Amino acid sequence: MTEQRTLPRIGVLAIQGDYAAHADALAESGATPVEVRKPEELEGLDGLILPGGESTTMLKFLEKRHFFDALLQFCAQHPVFGTCAGAILLAREVRNPSQRSLGLLDAVVERNAYGRQIDSSILTAETSLPGGPLEMVFIRAPRIAATGNTVEVLARRDGDPVFVRQGKIMAATFHPELSTDRRVHRAFVDTLLATTGK
Amino acid sequence: MSETIGNKNLASTSLRLKVGLAEMLKGGVIMDVMNVEQARIAEEAGATSVMALERVPAMIRAEGGVARMAKPSLIKQIIQAVSIPVMAKARIGHFAEAQILQELGVDFIDESEVLTPADEAHHIDKHAFTTPFVCGARNLGEALRRIAEGAAMIRTKGEAGTGDVVHAVRHMRQIVKEMKALTVLSEQELYAAAKDHQAPYELIRMVAQAGKLPVPNFSAGGIATPADAALMMQLGAEAIFVGSGIFMKERATPLDVKNNPKEREEAVSRAKAIVIATTHFNDPKILAEVSEQVTGTMKGLAAAAIEESQLLQTRGW
Numbered sequence: 001m002t003e004q005r006t007l008p009r010i011g012v013l014a015i016q017g018d019y020a021a022h023a024d025a026l027a028e029s030g031a032t033p034v035e036v037r038k039p040e041e042l043e044g045l046d047g048l049i050l051p052g053g054e055s056t057t058m059l060k061f062l063e064k065r066h067f068f069d070a071l072l073q074f075c076a077q078h079p080v081f082g083t084c085a086g087a088i089l090l091a092r093e094v095r096n097p098s099q100r101s102l103g104l105l106d107a108v109v110e111r112n113a114y115g116r117q118i119d120s121s122i123l124t125a126e127t128s129l130p131g132g133p134l135e136m137v138f139i140r141a142p143r144i145a146a147t148g149n150t151v152e153v154l155a156r157r158d159g160d161p162v163f164v165r166q167g168k169i170m171a172a173t174f175h176p177e178l179s180t181d182r183r184v185h186r187a188f189v190d191t192l193l194a195t196t197g198k
Numbered sequence: 199m200s201e202t203i204g205n206k207n208l209a210s211t212s213l214r215l216k217v218g219l220a221e222m223l224k225g226g227v228i229m230d231v232m233n234v235e236q237a238r239i240a241e242e243a244g245a246t247s248v249m250a251l252e253r254v255p256a257m258i259r260a261e262g263g264v265a266r267m268a269k270p271s272l273i274k275q276i277i278q279a280v281s282i283p284v285m286a287k288a289r290i291g292h293f294a295e296a297q298i299l300q301e302l303g304v305d306f307i308d309e310s311e312v313l314t315p316a317d318e319a320h321h322i323d324k325h326a327f328t329t330p331f332v333c334g335a336r337n338l339g340e341a342l343r344r345i346a347e348g349a350a351m352i353r354t355k356g357e358a359g360t361g362d363v364v365h366a367v368r369h370m371r372q373i374v375k376e377m378k379a380l381t382v383l384s385e386q387e388l389y390a391a392a393k394d395h396q397a398p399y400e401l402i403r404m405v406a407q408a409g410k411l412p413v414p415n416f417s418a419g420g421i422a423t424p425a426d427a428a429l430m431m432q433l434g435a436e437a438i439f440v441g442s443g444i445f446m447k448e449r450a451t452p453l454d455v456k457n458n459p460k461e462r463e464e465a466v467s468r469a470k471a472i473v474i475a476t477t478h479f480n481d482p483k484i485l486a487e488v489s490e491q492v493t494g495t496m497k498g499l500a501a502a503a504i505e506e507s508q509l510l511q512t513r514g515w
Contacts, residue, residue, distance in 0.1 A: 015477050016225035016246055016437075037477055053222050053246065054282050060244040061477065064470065085222075097281060111281060117305035118328045120215045139218045140283065140305070178218050 008046040008192055011036040013071075015061045017053020017085060021177040022185075029185035031192075039070035047079035047168075047192045050086025052139070052175050055111065058085060059100060072102050079168040079192040080104070087171035088142050095145070105169050106148030107161075113143030127155040127163060129183050136162060136174035144173060154187075168195045216330030216350030219283065219305065220414040223247055223351075223437050227427070227473050228416075230254045230441040233272070234279040235455055239462070240444070243469030247283040247306065249439070250276040255312045255359025255510070256442035256496070260450035265313040267295040273302050285332070290514050291317020293326070300329040306351070307331050309344075311513035312358045312441075321514065324348030334418065336369045336511060338376035338405070339395035343515075345413055346398045352411055354435070355511040356419015359442050361498025363426045365511060366419040370433045373415065380406040419511070422496050424475030424489050431479035438476050444469050446496040464494045 010026050012019045014035035023033035026049070036042060050058075062068040074080075075090070082090040082105075091109040094101050099111075114121075120139045127134040134155060144161045147153065155163035155172075163172045163184070168191060176184035226246030231237040237248045250273045258265045267288055277284050283305035288295040290309055295316075299307050309322050311334050324331040325348035334355035335341035341352045354373070356366030376395070380402065383391055388406055392399040404412050417430040418439035427438045445452045445465050453461040471488040478484040506512075 014225065016223075018221040018224060020224070021221060037481075053224075054226065056241060056282060057226055057244045057246045057473070060242065061473065064244070064474070116277075116303045117215075117219050117283065117330065118300065118303065120219065122211045122214060137214065137218055139215065139222060175218065178214070178221065 007032045008189065008196070009034055009044065010189070010192070011042060011045040011048040013048065013050050013058070013086070015053070015058050017051040017058070018175070018177060019051045019053075021175075022049045022051045022083075025177045025182060025185045026189070029182050029189050031189050038065075039067050042070065042074045045074075045078070046196055047081070047188070048074060049188075050080065050082035050089050051177070052084035052086065055085035055088040055094075056099065058089060063100075072104075075102055075104055075169075079170075079188070079195055081170040081172075081188040083172045083175055083177065084139065084141060087144070087173055090169060090171050092148075105164070105166055105171055106151055107144050107164065107171070108146040109173075110143045110145050112140055113145075114138060114141050116140065123157060125155055125157060125162075129154060129187055131183055134183065135179045135181055136176075137178045138174045141173045144171075165191070168192070212325075212328065213348070213350065217413050219330055220332075220351040223283070223416075224414060225477060226437050227469075227476050228285065228437065228439045229444050229469060230439075231276065232445070232452065234275050236445055236465075237276045237280050239455060239466055240469055241280045241282050243466060244473040245282060245469065246437070247285055248276060248280060249285045249287065249308065249441075250304075251287055254442040254446060254452070256361070256446045256499075257359075257450050257452075258312060259359040259499070259508075259510075267292070267299065267313070270298065270302055273299070273304060277303060287313050288322065289313040290315040291320050291322060293322045296322050296327060296329075296331075300327055304329060309333050309349075311355055311510050315513050321347050324350075332416070334511070334514065335373065337372045337395075338380075339397045340515070341373060341411060341415075342395065342397035342401040342405070345401060345411065349413065351414050351416060353416040353418040353439055354430075356417070356421070357501040357504065358419050358510050359499075360420045360501050360504070361422035361443060361446075361496045362501040363420045363422070363429065364501050366417050366421060366430060367433065369419070369511075370417055370430060370435060373411075374434045377405050377409060377411070381409045420501065421472075422498060424471045424485060424492065427472050427475045428479040428485050431476060438472070440472055443496055444472070447494075448497055449499065467491055467493045468495070
């Protein structure tokens, strides 16, 4: 019981998408997952995951439910990790088509840049995370077309960054939650623990 | 994850990618659209995907005739118009229509009982495609037979085009009940269960262990209001398909979203409310609030009043 109390509580934005897969991955990576559907549910959380799904659906929902500003405020102050649609929401600029975003990650992200579902793929590539090459599940994936100086690239696909970190913000254009390798979620929990001093 | 059915590996790259896209659609609403204007309304309202078709089920039911795959030109226009995934329907067993849909770049193919079946015995071998498939089911055995053929997503059949949710409820309750029953059986009883459900033993065993389907389980068929969507989600659906419920007025008449601002507003209000209700399916306060915002609902047709021979759900096996 004492151990449970010390685990960080990390929210998973649960508007739609594979939030349940992220919650499972967090539970396996030393954190307690909490589903978040309303602004008040962010209260008391140590960090947040923006999951995969449809970025337009999430964005429209955030705007309609007066949730955008509360989310921006939380993400500006806490560790946050976005995968695929979540990475699109975090980006400074979104293309194809252009859409509103939180603007916290100094990167330009192009939606559906590798094609449609028939072009989705599972690759294994080098990463600067310890433990060797990483499996990456790309589904109708976006492309990080440019990054700012403060953005550290943790993995690439054909030269393009696919996994990045900027201070306490992490983003991946693939879906680590759909693989069994938990190094990516552990890296986020470690980043969170280091920045919150827990 | 090393489960196999015959020579098909459920952990194969192809199937993981197909199920992966289905995972991305969870918690969302997939809307039937018949033109670019409706597709844009659906995307703007927050649909996770649109189903491109020439006639929604309510019109097919009212007008009769042979219902086939949508025209390629319509599908291409809709793919061009929206950034969300686009689905389209192929007739049961019509693998050539499915080949065309894959070639057009459709993101998900619905092998659907709403269209006129093309094969009385065989469903499409869905393993032969790169594009993922969704199929309808009324019970666990039917769901597992479709998964054995390669379906990456199951949806309840319900009774499409009615606006009456009763059969979607029946099918979801049936699937959930049959899954629960498997979890308490002993290993040796699973062989007989496979026989009873007319489904592959390996899949029966997976469901017995996990208590759920190995692919996402969505709901379709008669869902017309935010409350219907919330009901299906609370019963265990992982996402919602809305067919005729957004854009239909009378039985065979769609709302005129192009020329009539009031009717357009009605379609928009229905679409937005169902999206919010699907996310907040467990929050009656929000359900009450969004239900109040809807300005109208399709007239519908009581499923109990439909003659047995006119049911769409009995197509396929």
